[in-house]
Amino acid sequence: MAASIRALRFFFNSTPNIHHVSRCQIKHLCCRAGITGCRGYSDSTEGRSTHFGFQTVPEEEKAEKVYKVFESVAEKYDVMNDAMSLGIHRLWKDTLLHIMNPQPGLRLLDTAGGTGDISFRFLEYTRSMYDRQQRLRAKSRQTPSWQDITEHYVSDDAGPPQSRAVVCDINKEMLKVGKQKAETAGITTGLSWVAGDAEELPFDDDQFDIYTIAFGIRNVTHIEQALQEALRVLKPGGRFMCLEFSKVTNPLLARLYDAYSFQMIPVLGEVIAGDWKSYQYLVESIRKFPDQETFKEMIEDAGFLCVQYFNLTGGIVAIHSGFKL
Secondary structure: OHHHHHHHHHHHHOOOOOOOOOHHHHHHHHHHHOOOOOOOOOOOOOOOEEEEOOEEEEHHHHHHHHHHHHHHHHHHHHHHHHHHHOOHHHHHHHHHHHHHOOOOOOEEEEEOOOOOHHHHHHHHHHHHHHHHHHHHHHHHOOOOOHHHHHHHHHHHHHOOOOOEEEEEEOOHHHHHHHHHHHHHHOOOOOEEEEEOEOOEOOOOOOOEEEEEEEOOHHHOOOHHHHHHHHHHHEEEEEEEEEEEEOOOOOHHHHHHHHHHHHHHHHHHHHHHHOOHHHHHHHHHHHHHOOOHHHHHHHHHHOOOEEEEEEEEHHHOEEEEEEEOO
């Protein structure tokens, strides 16, 4: 059994750059290895239904429908984010990083990371943090002793701690757009791209210091399973952070927000991306997602501790945070 598991891990770890492991491949490998209790690969969900926006669909169909939505919008995804939110999504993502406050040398898993916005910010933030720490050290050594000078050269030889971000998304078109953005921006060091399902992450246990999922978890068929996977791949002490649309707390703002969402966003989708239906789904999916307190309880039920949330822009979005202890 141990040898079989090692073989499976080799299969996961030996695939280059962007890779994708399908549910069928994993089930086939599990059967060949004699593993009967593979996590998340059961067919017991057949016959069950779930929501796709305001539609009710069989569970086994939702993932394919969501895939087609993001395959359709990938090329215009960033432009539409700016148009729909009037650019405010950039501030929400910046706020996520400031609350996270990652230190140099950490490893991030950016799940449903698509076009890479969170990973780009993470790498820039940790670089800036390292530069700031170096400036503070230099300032404190304005009249250094020989010991300080020696330690300075030793630390310089070691180089800065390497922060790493892994963008994991089930949709290869979204990853393709993200890679093009990274190449254009000259972002290559510390960044990798993996095609994978949030419900069946292709990583070993205890691998990451931080797990993020931004505007992605509401599209997952089984949110509880995605949360369990997040817990599994985080190291002890690791942090889960989710940025997602939530329940607006002010009644007047809620009415204005609903009117804008249903009357304007699908129109923008048609005009900018030539796709009314996909953006109608995205608007509807927000209304089907649990409110702040309910989602907080789901994160706690998955095994995370010290769970809290922060409302942004009156609760239009919320950041949830929890720790694996």
